Amino acid sequence: MTSTEPALQRALSRERAHHERCLAALAAMVEGAGEQVVIGEDVSASGADAEVLGYRLRSHAKALRELSEGPLFFGALEFEGAGGRLHIGRLRISEHPAEPPLVVDWRAPVSRAFYQASARDPQDVAVRRRFGWAPGSRGDSGDLTGLEDERLGQGENRASRIVAREIERPRVGPMRDIAATIQPEQDDLVRGDLTLSVCVQGAPGTGKTAVGLHRAAYLLYTHPQRIRRGGLLILGPNRTFLSYIAEVLPALGETGVRQSTLAEEIARWPVRGTDDESAAAVKHDARMAEVLRRALYARVRTAGAGSLAVPDGSYRWRVPEAELARIVADVREEEPPYGVGRERVRARIVRSLRERVERRAGPPTNAWVRRVERARPVSAYLDAVWPRVRPEEVVAELLTGREVLAGAADGLLDSAEQRALLWLEPPRSWKSARWSAADLVLLDEVAGLIEHPEGYGHVVVDEAQDLSPMECRVIARRAPFGSLTVLGDLAQGTTPWAARSWPTVLAHLGKPDAAVVELTTGFRVPRAVVGLANRLLERLDVDVPAARSLRGDGELRMRETAPDGVPAAVVDAVRDALGQEGSVGVVAADADLPRVRAALDAAGLEAAGPGELGARVSLVPASVVKGLEYDHVVAVEPAAIAEAEKRGLHRLYVVLTRAVSRLEVVHGRPLPF
Structure with a gap:
């Protein structure tokens, strides 16, 4: 069907009217949520219940107020027989909680058929409808510009042009x-x-x-x-x-x-x-977990701690050294968190004292137990055998004390790795450490x-x-x-x-x-760009399958020039990209950014930094481009990107796969793939 056909126009009119109804229902939901907050504040309940209810109501009202503007549905399902019809959107919209919803949340179980149904397995879906909205629509019903029906019940199974357009739509902003x-x-x-x-x-x-x-x-x-x-x-x-x-x-x-x-x-x-490469490598190594555990628990020691005597009026309750050592050893074997272990030792010492009191004079009071728990001799003994400690103290002592490190790293780190860990200029204390x-x-x-x-x-x-x-x-x-x-x-x-x-x-x-x-x-990434990246993938030391792309559109261009002509060639590539829709990302090795920016500035081409979302042109260091996407990517001097770091070829693979429409590679040196 085309947009001039009466049947399509009637269908669009009905769907736009339904969207208007949804807009009105959503506005009522937002207003109603605000009213519920006011009512909830006056509800008669216990303080805790009222607080929970109030939090839930306020959170719901806040979430509705902060919803992003946009179309309220993107699809619909018509089920076989008397199964009815459902619109699918980003949230549930209804005129009354007890009535069937005008829009079903895409996450609801019933919505799964929208994504999973096919001609081979229609899942009782007679027709799957997709809606085409004007790019950047803020939810005006007039922005509904098209629709397409897939009659799964009749075995119809075809690629969706609306989905393809949405995936390939120029990408500017977040x-x-x-x-x-x-x-x-x-x-x-x-x-x-x-x-x-x-x-x-x-x-x-x-x-x-x-x-x-x-x-x-x-x-x-x-x-x-x-x-x-x-x-x-x-x-x-x-x-x-x-x-x-x-x-x-x-x-x-x-x-x-x-x-x-x-x-x-x-x-x-x-x-x-900052750490040099060798120190950082050791600090990030899994073996450091055991080194740190040893360094922490090396502070737990009972040798020479002696017995314990706790005054109680004119009497002293005593716990022998052997029993205390056994308590500490038992707690160590249980491997609780260090702080929990310290308090567990305290509790077992108090229990031992309490048993002595019970045998001599009967059960002590709770006040007696609390007093003994905080008695100075008990705390002093704990400080001697299981001292309080801050993480900073443990790490600083490890990185400044050659003997401490040697003891904790024995059998785990070799001498060169231990030397790499030690601070060259130890701070006066952990408080002044950099x-x-x-x-x-x-x-x-x-x-x-x-x-x-x-x-x-x-x-x-x-x-x-x-x-x-x-x-x-x-x-x-x-x-x-x-x-x-x-x-x-x-x-x-x-x-x-x-x-x-x-x-x-x-x-x-x-x-x-x-x-x-x-x-x-x-x-997202066009087939030609994926093909180029797959050539580089063969040189990487990882076992992952090659990617494939469903997008046959897109463009890949190579722009070769003399080494000193790279900045001028980048300017030309950016101008070409600006002749088309979408965002432009200029990606270069971090060290090359100043000369690329100077060339763009001299040509009057304003380029934002990577954090300025929505900019038409962005100049992005290769080190931070991971995870970002641009419609047009100008990859500057791949050889320099590959040489900038130990895993530079992996970084280059990232750079080459940021383009979702067009990739232009500008180089004055031989390509590393």
Whole structure:
């Protein structure tokens, strides 16, 4: 059908009228939620119940007020027989809670058929309808410009032009949600069980980040109490990336989710120090966990502590040295957190004293027990055999004391690795230490040994291939009983300690049994660009399947010039890209950025930094482009990108796969692929 056909126009008119009805119902829902908050504040209930009710009502009202503007539905299902018809959107909309909804939430069980039904397995769906909205629509009903029906009940099965247009639409600004275009294999991952952890090995353009975010939204919808009780955490590689994805969950109706970086989660101190490559490698090595454990528990010692005498009026209650040593040894064998262990020793000493009192004079009072628990001799003995300690004290002593380090690292680290760890200029005390980023990981490890941190109900970890074993342990401590969604691509690992296999990463994350699912079909990166990246993939030391793309459009261009002509060639490439729709990302080795910027400035081409979302042209260092996408990418001097770091070829693979429409490679030196 074309837009001039009467049947199509009548269908569009009916759907626009339905959208108007939905807009009115949503406005009433927002107003009603505000009224419920007022009523809830006056409700007669206990203080605790009123507080819980008030929090829920205020949260619901806030979430409705903060919904992103946009179309209220993107699809519809017409079921066989008397099954009825449902519109599918980003949230449930109804005129009255007891009436059938005008729009069903995409996460509801009944909506799954929209993503999974096919001509081979129609799942009682007679017709699947998709709606085409004007790009950038803020929800005006007149922006509904087209629709297409797929008659699954009649065996019709065809590719959707509306889905293709949505996927290929020029990308300016932050990442969009993909609720309207989720593919069946992505839907399986999104709707996975809360109790199961999953690892997604996703080739470029396969939507692994979007899958992780939509899985978070699905879990919040399906298990609201369980998730919110423990909390949900989104971990990204850097702030630029988090800014890029920040609007996805609010667009899906979920606000208040913590989105953070691992560095922010462990920021006990500002990073003021740096490590050389050898020191950083050792600090991120899994063996450091045992070194730190030994260093901490080396402080627990009973030798020479003697017996204990606790005054009680004119009498002294005594606990022999052998019994005290046995108490400490028993607690050590139980392996509780260090801080818990100290209090457990205290409790067992008090229990031993109480038993002596009971045999002599009968059960003591609770006041007596509390007094003995805090008695000076008991505290002094604890300080001698199981002293209080801060993580900073343990790490600073380890990194400044050659003998302390040798004792803790015996049989684990060789002499060269121990020398690499020692601070060249030891601080006067831990309070004046210049902590490095890797030191903060060590501090978090010790802090976790002293007291377990509160865990999240679910954690989504993106770009997980770049995590070190010690960083994985940071995350594992925050999800000891919760589940993980681990996202990454081994081919895009760029840190010195980047993973070579997912089972190793999952073991360090504390989820060795998590399933690894591969996504190899790309929807965003054009076939020509994927083909070029696959040529480079053959040179990388990882075992991952080559990607393939469903997009036959897009463009790949090579612009060769003399080495000193690269900046001018970049200017020409940017001008060509500006002649078409979409964002332009100019990506260069970090050291080359100044001369590229100078050339762009001289040509009058304004280029924003990577953090300025929505800019038409962005100049991006290769070191931070991971996870970002641009319609047109100008990759500057691939040889320089590859040579800039030890895993430079992996970094180049990342750079080449950021383009979603057009990639132009500008080079004055031979290409490294």
